[in-house]
Amino acid sequence: MKATIVTIGDEILIGQIVDTNSGFIAKALDRIGVQTTEMLSISDDKQHILNTFSALQGKVDLVIITGGLGPTKDDITKKTFCDYFDDVLVLNEEVLAHVTEMIEGFYKRPITQLNRDQALVPSKCEVLFNKVGTAPGMWMKKENTVFVSLPGVPFEMKHIIENVIIPKIVKEYKRPYIVHKTILTYGQGESMVAERIEDWENNLPEFIKLAYLPSPGRVRLRLTARGENEDILHKKIEENVQSLSNIIGDIIVGFDEGETIEVAIGKLLQKQGNTIATAESCTGGKIAQMLTSVTGASSYFRGSVVSYATDTKISVLGVDAQTIQEFSVVSSEVAKQMALGVQKLMQSDYAIATTGNAGPQKGDADAEVGTVFIxxxxxxxxxxxxFNFGQPREKVIDRASNKALEMLRTAILNKIDC
Incomplete structure (x- = not known):
């Protein structure tokens, strides 16, 4: 099956809200072997919606639309569905009973006509019951294309996708299997990684595709296999991941989306019974945020000092003022004293420190913009x-944070005795 996801709403097109629905739906479809070929965001305009439906008719098997199902006049999806399918709105008693119970029973206020209108649905549609909201979903088919309309409220959309749409597709449609495997690498750029694995990539089976997903300081490699036999797909994916590990095992830190370097470091620290603290200047607490994003981080993360100002480095971390005067606040010597200072302050086994010029202007030091000591x-x-991480400022902070975690992981693995 091939699918297109359509979000309806001017608020998305003007950047007032960010579309998170499409990503969630695409992941849910992918897990059951439905390939999303396109994502569209369109305005709350009747003719625009009709034109989009006509363009997708026969092009894909499934069109999932979110948004425009609210009770106000600017929510026009239901009426537009009626126009496209030559249908009329009718009152659905089951939906009305549910809406009444939610408004009068849960919200403790009288139901209005706008609320009652939520129970109006096209007469030809299959109603997708929404237990957590007042706007039902709709399932309608024209020729070989199914059109599904869902509320735009994320938690309502997710409930219907997980409890209604996905089970229905699994039951009624035959789909190929899709197996993904993500390999997380740190420390080398996309082009260098590609060069190292070129021969391996050229020898991948035709049904396995490789995608490079680079970001500052790290590259994710995603393998995707499609086919009819799930066991064979898993077996071939694992075989190729093993051969890849033999080539670039030195920069692989984890597998799959959840196995980030923060997770890997947490496991290492917990295994050894060690703790970590951070002293951050130019990274502004980003490293601490990354470490504490992991569930259970309280068992090994001792704390952090964001010593942005020079005098804070002196008064809180115990950095020697003479060292700053002699070597500059952005220097190896100051970074070392910051790390030792927070290690002592937090009584941790390991500590990270960063000091640098993230830009765009120079701070209290003469070092070039982009220079960072870790x-x-x-x-x-x-x-x-x-290091010199260049510009812009956001890139410097991201690359410095990722490089710091990479260095920490190496230190823990090798138990560096300095």
Whole structure:
């Protein structure tokens, strides 16, 4: 099956809200072997919606639409469905009873005519019951294309997708299997990774595709296999992942979307019974945020000091003012003292420190914009490295944060004795 996801709403097109619905729906469809070929965002305009439906008719098997099902006049999806399918709106008693119960029973207020109108649906549609909201979904088929309309409220949409749409598709349609495997690498750019694995990539089976998903400081490699035999797909994916690990195992830190470097570091620290703290200047707390995003981080994360100002480095972390005067606040020497200072302050086994010029202007130092020093304090001592991450500012912060975690992971694995 091939699908197109359509979001309806001017608020999306003007950037007032971010469309998260499409990503959720695409992932849900992918898990059951439905391939999303296109995502569209269109305005709350009747003719525009009708034109979109006509363009997709016969092009894909499934069109999932979100938005425009509310009770106000600007929500026109139901009426537009009637125009496209030459249908009329009728009152659905089951939906009306549910809406009445929600408004009068849960919200404790009288039901209005606008609320009652939520129970109006096209007479030819299959109603997709919405237990967590007042707007029902609609399932209608024209020739070989199914059109599904869902509320735009994310938690309502997710409920119908997970409890109604996905089970219905699985039961009624035959689909191929789609198997994904994501390999997370750190420390080398996309072009270098591609060069290292070129021969491996050229020898992948035809039914396995490779995608590069780069971001500052890391590259995700996603393998996708499609076919009729799920066991064979899993077997071939694992065989190729193993051969890939033999080639670039030195930069692989995890597998699949949830196995980030933060998760990997957490597992290592928990296994060794060690703790970590951070002292951040130019990264502004980003490293601490990444580490604490992992469930259970409280068992190994001791705390953080965002010592953005020079005097804070001195008064809180104990950095020597003479060292700053002699070497500059953006220096290897200061980074090391910051790491040792927060390690002592938080009584942690490991510590990360960053100091640099993220830009766009220089701060209290003469170092070039983009320059960052990262220090790692271990139970055996402290090391520091210098980097220049260029510009813009956001890129510097992201790359510095990722590089710091990469260095920490290496230090833990190798138990570096400095």
């Amino acid at each position: 220090a790692i304090a271990t139970p055996g001592g402290v090391i520091a490295e210098e």
